[in-house]
Amino acid sequence: MARVSRTIIGFFGRVNAGKSTAMNLLTRQPTSLVDAAPGTTADVRDALMEIHALGPCKVLDTAGLDEGAGLGAKKRQKTLAALEECDLVALVVDPRQAFASGQADVEAFVAREALRLGKHLAVLLNLRAGDAPPPDVRDFCLAALPPDAGVPVLEIDLADDARTAALAEFLAAASPAAKRAGPLLPFLRDRGAVLLHVPMDEETPSGRLLRPQEMAMEFLLRRSVPIALYRTDLRRARHDDPAERDAERRRFVAFLGALAAAESVQLVLTDSQAIDVMDAWVPADVPLTTFSVMMIHATSGGDLALFARGAAALDALAAGDRVLIAEACNHDRIAEDIGTVQLPHQLRERVPGVVVEHAFGREFPDPEELRDYAVVIHCGGCMIHEQRLRARVLRLAAAGVPVTNYGLALAWHEGPDALRRVLAPWRA
Incomplete structure (x- = not known):
């Protein structure tokens, strides 16, 4: 099946700033445990959802970055790893909490890391019970942001269930435009068959093909490209007995020849572990590559x-x-x-x-x-x-x-x- 490309949105900030509350407001369900006890979120939690103005999304709730040493340090490491993967870093700030601490170091750190990694950044000022902070408190928090960065800010009571739409709209507007995935095999022509070489072994799952094989088939069928699948016995193909090897080679060559006679072959796409066999058996004028190369090209964005x-x-x-x-x-x-x-x-x-x-x-x-x-x-x-x-x-x-x-x-x-x-x- 085709892979769904999702925008990843993560909530970051101090302990008890309202990150889990934001997660629950957005997903409209108790996705994350919320409690007044510091450090309630022990690990990164995720939820898959659709934001209509943005498309498929993955939303992350993370542990507070100011939790103490020991377990807190391990939580921090997980949180920073999650930040690396986000498209949008949503910095959740409880203005009065930050002001009372006397320093906005956590907020400054999140903003700095997000921009250093090329992430989109947005700020949620959590107005508990709708209590807007005095101007000096608000200014104190926003001073942690890099000047002239143009970071969007939303003042919102994250515990107000009526604010779900406002939160979703704000996050969608702050997120990067969803990228359209490029073609899985961008060099294919309109005509010519593709041979998928699938040498099943002990690790092949029962009842299905591997995901790259399924993705290739879906991609080719959607474009009306003729497909043939072939399974080589790799043990025979690498057998010590030359007669065994030759028999397996002739079986493959005959199949490839019959396919070429009916429909020209524009590509052989093989499991990587069989590249030694396919490189020797596939004629030099027939293009050859592997499922693994196809996948790393797709996953790396080309x-x-x-x-x-x-x-x-x-x-x-x-x-x-x-x-x-x-x-x-x-x-x-x-x-x-x-x-x-x-x-x-x-x-x-x-x-x-x-x-x-x-x-x-x-x-x-x-x-x-x-x-x-x-x-x-x-x-x-x-x-x-x-x-x-x-x-x-x-x-x-x-x-x-x-x-x-x-x-x-x-x-x-x-x-x-x-x-x-x-x-x-x-x-x-």
Whole structure:
């Protein structure tokens, strides 16, 4: 199925400023627990919704940034990670609370970080019980904002259920315009079939295809591009017995030939783990790329050149260098898992003595930790939104660490010609 692109809006600020109340007002349900006790929000909470003036959204409620050390420090780390992923940072301020503290350091920090990361910023002045603050209190809070930044401000009683529409309208107006996702395979022509090569293995889920395969099929069908699916037995294709290998190759070549005779083949799109087989079997005049390369191109907003440069950085690896393999989805790793078995084996085969480490799911090192790595190899990102991938890329840029992805790294292992080949369709 096609992936839904969502605008991400996050509520940030002090403990008990009204962030959870804002979340509940916007979603019109008790999404977040609200209590007078400080630190009620222990982790980032999210809700999916539609704001009519904006489209599909993901809304985040975060822990207060001024909570003390210990658990508070861990909450702060999670909150800042959420801020990295937001399109709109909504700074919630209780004017009297901030004024009573004598300093607006939390508010200044949120505003500074949002603008440094290129986020849209808006301020919600939470008027408890509709009690408007005196001008000096209001001015004290707004002085924390960078001058001439043009930050929109809404004075609102976030506990007033009648103000839902006003809050939604304000957030929609303050958010960046929703981006229209580019085509999944932008180089395709109107005519010519696409062969999807899907070599199922022990990790293939029961009853469905993998998400990149489903997305490719939906994209191609919607454009009336003829599709053929083929499954190679990779064990036979790599068998020690030449007769077994040749029999499996001839079966594939016959299928591809029959497809080409009926409808010219404009692309073979393969699972990355089969690039060694497909690069050898698919004729040189038929374009070839992988699902993983397709996904990282889509999730990165078309910045495939960044990941191609990262693949080139693999050539400079030496014994003792640390490589981080980052996989964004959660599943139990079995059999010949690409991230934990195939890639580490291939890296050590090409660069004996290289040190391979992993990061799974939502967790990703901060820039200070990332500096210890020579290169990061990221999955295709099919299970995360583009904002999360962009946040990771920004961390890597801050750390000065090159990044590539599974599909490009597997092609790199096969040699420079294979790497150039999977990149060629995107450069046409």
